[in-house]
Amino acid sequence: MSKQLDYHTIREIFERFQEAQPEPEGELEHVNAYTLVVAVALSAQATDAGVNRATRGLFAVADTPQKMLDLGLEGVTEHIKTIGLYRQKAKNVMKLSQILVDEYGGEVPNSRAALQSLPGVGRKTANVVLNMWWGMPAQAVDTHIFRVGNRTGICPGKDVVAVERALEDHVPADFQNHAHHWLILHGRYHCKARKPMCPTCLIRDLCPYEDKTQ
Template sequence: MLRIAIFIGIWAGMAKQLDYHTIREIFSRFQKADPEPKGELEHVNAYTLVVAVALSAQATDVGVNKATRALFKIADTPQKMLDLGEEGLSEHIKTIGLFRQKAKNVIKLSRILVDEYNGEVPNSRAALQSLPGVGRKTANVVLNMWWHYPAQAVDTHIFRVGNRTGICPGKNVDAVERAIEDNVPVDFQHHAHHWLILHGRYTCKARKPLCATCIIRDLCEFEDKNL
């Protein structure tokens, strides 16, 4: 973890902010390669999306999907999750890191949704962030993926790509989020965070970025891309 923190600190401010025309060309290429990028967390409705994203903290999407496929078949609403109970939920998600605390949070947020929102997931960032285990990133994912609001959910992949490339540099996730909102053309805002996540996950990797096959290599400000 310390090494990762050091790397993140080095990346912050590493590349200069790219200009508008370069950023537009980058996202034009992303769009051409993948016109409709999708999040990789499996879900069947807004509620299961909230749960899946909450469970994905410090865990991989693959690992969360393996755990939730069976879970969401029997508990796809807040009330059904409450009926399952904390212990029952824990049995389904015990392969996920921090599963006990996550189970507590999911049960608590399910109770709030039943008692205060008639079992429905609210569609405001403030209301979402008031739920246990739901931070700004989770709220933004739900707003973007379910309600198609151009919210930018900045994770470690986006933070890395934003700072390496110069698309959206910033010293912390809030600064990177603002940089995306300020610098990415509005017609690319809806899918921006998906394109950046997928680029970071499969091409602009943390330790060994695949610069030789990168579709934006000629536009990127990453100093080590030619090594």
């Protein structure tokens, strides 16, 4: 784990990210707040690409909580059976859809606490929805952000909550809305787990990672 970078270095890093990709976006396909919640919940221990393949057909017939309930557990299961842990995830989708219908009039709540009360929705999922749908500066820390944050010193921490707090505390306010997308994409395509692409890295000269690949 690298030491926390100073403010000016972090600002320079995010200025470079912004110049390279001014409007980074999440890669999970969705059509509304509800389908975003479902997609992110399904993405646990699965790839975004794999989730997208499964949800294209699912969301074509069930893009609201009530339509999902009408589809039924067997119907949902059939659509997402290519995703890891699909049986439990299908049950969670049905349960959260029922809660949204019964307690929220079929609408997705825009508070972290309410979102986290839904089955299969953890802090990361809640933060993704708050950020991507409502534009709140919530930081969703996944394995990519955890790795990049610690390697680079942008937001080091021993666990995801510590990394999340470091992001909130040290990333300049004007980069907060897109910060987690830039870091996810950097981790997914450049600062990879086993073979980070240091020679072509945008922030190579600012990164303290000792094991830079040659």
